[in-house]
Amino acid sequence: MKTTLTVNGTQHEVGHDPRRTLLDTLRDDLGLTGTKKGCDHGQCGACTVLLNGERVNSCLCLTAMHDGDEITTIEGIGAPERLSALQRAFVERDGFQCGYCTPGQIMSATAMLKEIAEGSPSYVSDDLDAPKLSDGEMAERMSGNLCRCSAYPLIREAIAMAAEVKE
Amino acid sequence: MRPFDYVRATAPDDAALVSGQIIAGGTNLLDLMKIQVMAPETLVDITRIDGLSDITTEGDGLRIGALVTNTALAQDARVRAGWPLLSRAILAGASAQIRNKATTGGNLLQRTRCPYFYDTSQPCNKRRPGDGCAAKGGEGRMLALFGTSEHCLAAHPSDMAVALTALRAEVEIRTPHGDLRRIPVQQLYHAPSDRPDRDTVLEAGDLITAVILPAPLVGSRQGYRKVRDRASYAFALVSVAGSIQMEGDMISRAHLAYGSVAPHPWTDGAVAKMLEGQKASDALFARVADALVPDRAPHPDTEYKRRLLRRTFIATLRQLTGLADTSGTDIARTQS
Numbered sequence A: 001m002k003t004t005l006t007v008n009g010t011q012h013e014v015g016h017d018p019r020r021t022l023l024d025t026l027r028d029d030l031g032l033t034g035t036k037k038g039c040d041h042g043q044c045g046a047c048t049v050l051l052n053g054e055r056v057n058s059c060l061c062l063t064a065m066h067d068g069d070e071i072t073t074i075e076g077i078g079a080p081e082r083l084s085a086l087q088r089a090f091v092e093r094d095g096f097q098c099g100y101c102t103p104g105q106i107m108s109a110t111a112m113l114k115e116i117a118e119g120s121p122s123y124v125s126d127d128l129d130a131p132k133l134s135d136g137e138m139a140e141r142m143s144g145n146l147c148r149c150s151a152y153p154l155i156r157e158a159i160a161m162a163a164e165v166k167e
Numbered sequence B: 001m002r003p004f005d006y007v008r009a010t011a012p013d014d015a016a017l018v019s020g021q022i023i024a025g026g027t028n029l030l031d032l033m034k035i036q037v038m039a040p041e042t043l044v045d046i047t048r049i050d051g052l053s054d055i056t057t058e059g060d061g062l063r064i065g066a067l068v069t070n071t072a073l074a075q076d077a078r079v080r081a082g083w084p085l086l087s088r089a090i091l092a093g094a095s096a097q098i099r100n101k102a103t104t105g106g107n108l109l110q111r112t113r114c115p116y117f118y119d120t121s122q123p124c125n126k127r128r129p130g131d132g133c134a135a136k137g138g139e140g141r142m143l144a145l146f147g148t149s150e151h152c153l154a155a156h157p158s159d160m161a162v163a164l165t166a167l168r169a170e171v172e173i174r175t176p177h178g179d180l181r182r183i184p185v186q187q188l189y190h191a192p193s194d195r196p197d198r199d200t201v202l203e204a205g206d207l208i209t210a211v212i213l214p215a216p217l218v219g220s221r222q223g224y225r226k227v228r229d230r231a232s233y234a235f236a237l238v239s240v241a242g243s244i245q246m247e248g249d250m251i252s253r254a255h256l257a258y259g260s261v262a263p264h265p266w267t268d269g270a271v272a273k274m275l276e277g278q279k280a281s282d283a284l285f286a287r288v289a290d291a292l293v294p295d296r297a298p299h300p301d302t303e304y305k306r307r308l309l310r311r312t313f314i315a316t317l318r319q320l321t322g323l324a325d326t327s328g329t330d331i332a333r334t335q336s
């Protein structure tokens, strides 16, 4: 079957088996290997991409279900010569060790900062109507992204740094 | 995954719904298809059916379309104000990425997290009735305390369903003949009996079209308390959802439900009777907890849940009735 996707602003038509996940389409058909496969079961967040602007686990998306959708991957966030504020902060604060989870962390954090700015609450928000960025909020909101190297404190520092730059 | 045909339903009366397996957010079904615990021959994508993605007011309550995402529901301004218990319970589950895809209908129908259900090398009556139950004599920390049968001891894992039960919500189901019926959330689920493979009362072709949320108890305090192995992104070991209305220091109404302790959100009418009309006190809560918690657990590994449920119940009631300080995380007061 055939599916049309807009990935990082470019439209692609991909031919595929109905079983294809969005993660495999991105990596194997489109060569966008920045998006990682960790668990393939929604448990680690390494495969996080933006689907029509919202973060999702691409390993739990069937390509066939996303005809006409817009996807942003880490390659669409920035490149070595023009890094996004979050990417710069991860480098500057050493927000990784092996780096395997990092694309997923950055995609997730990109969406997370937007969610807080829009007033979207989390489980730890004292007030469901006025969430504020704090270390505890970041830990909760980023809990869908595991880091096997346990770089969590520096990941949160990097996100906090990028959030300040934006403000 | 086993090969399957993919079809897209365009309307609630699409014929494909009768013969195929519905997929909505896919976050539970694809997970199970990858390990071939589920292997449908036809997958029916319902995400493009119009009219199932909105939250609208209905009387003093809300009508929540079956395709409304968990994220959209938890952050809806009306839900945050009137049914904060529902927002909290949804936000206590899964991760932001999963909640962005997970739907209201799919969340109710997610399958158990018993590890043997996931392990196709082990016998499991929920996968294939008559095969046996590997959890008996095996690992059982996640299993249920109430409502089990000798054929299956598994618990239902949804946080949202527990909140909806305490809030007295109903599920709207469309049959293939086009009839709409409404049943309380709890009645969606089957007791395991000798057919634990049948989680719910849904028949082939039945489509969940909406969840109907009635008006909240006026002035109620609502809370959802979830206990788990890590602070976030883990299924509940025990949870308690409550909506309590007080007159002074007397409890006038107590709507409660308990999660991860039964094959469906658990309720106990005797508990509400013991609480209503009484002055809130530690002695009362201890007595009611004795009545709620069973004398024995059905599996040695869930003995701990007896004490955990007791403590979580008491702690939640103390907060909901003002005996204990409330942390914003667990308790919220509804307006007017």
Ligand SMILES: Cc1cc2nc3c(=O)[nH]c(=O)nc-3n(C[C@H](O)[C@H](O)[C@H](O)COP(=O)(O)OP(=O)(O)OC[C@H]3O[C@@H](n4cnc5c(N)ncnc54)[C@H](O)[C@@H]3O)c2cc1C
Binding pocket: A041, A042, A043, B021, B022, B023, B024, B025, B026, B027, B028, B029, B030, B031, B046, B066, B067, B092, B093, B094, B095, B098, B101, B102, B103, B104, B105, B106, B107, B108, B109, B110, B157, B158, B159, B160, B206, B207, B208, B209, B233, B234, B235, B236
């Ligand atoms: C890593 C991980 C952690 C999680 N943690 C939690 C947690 O802590 N708490 C929690 O509550 N949940 C948790 N979940 C489960 C998650 O909430 C469910 O996977 C999700 O809600 C399912 O919704 P869906 O739309 O993706 O369903 P799908 O996977 O699309 O469908 C699930 C089932 O529902 C059926 N179905 C879907 N919609 C309809 C409809 N409208 N009518 C009839 N049948 C329908 C499908 O046929 C299928 O059988 C977790 C999941 C993962 C992967």
Ligand code: SF4
Binding pocket: B112, B114, B115, B116, B117, B123, B124, B125, B126, B127, B132, B133, B134, B135, B136, B151, B152, B153, B154, B196
């Ligand atoms: S408890 Fe139920 S789900 Fe678990 S192995 Fe036994 S039959 Fe299967």
Ligand code: FES
Binding pocket: A036, A037, A038, A039, A040, A041, A042, A043, A044, A045, A046, A047, A048, A057, A058, A059, A060
């Ligand atoms: S690879 Fe998708 S969540 Fe782990």
Ligand code: FES
Binding pocket: A095, A096, A097, A098, A099, A100, A101, A102, A146, A147, A148, A149, A150, A151
């Ligand atoms: S840096 Fe190694 S997994 Fe996160």
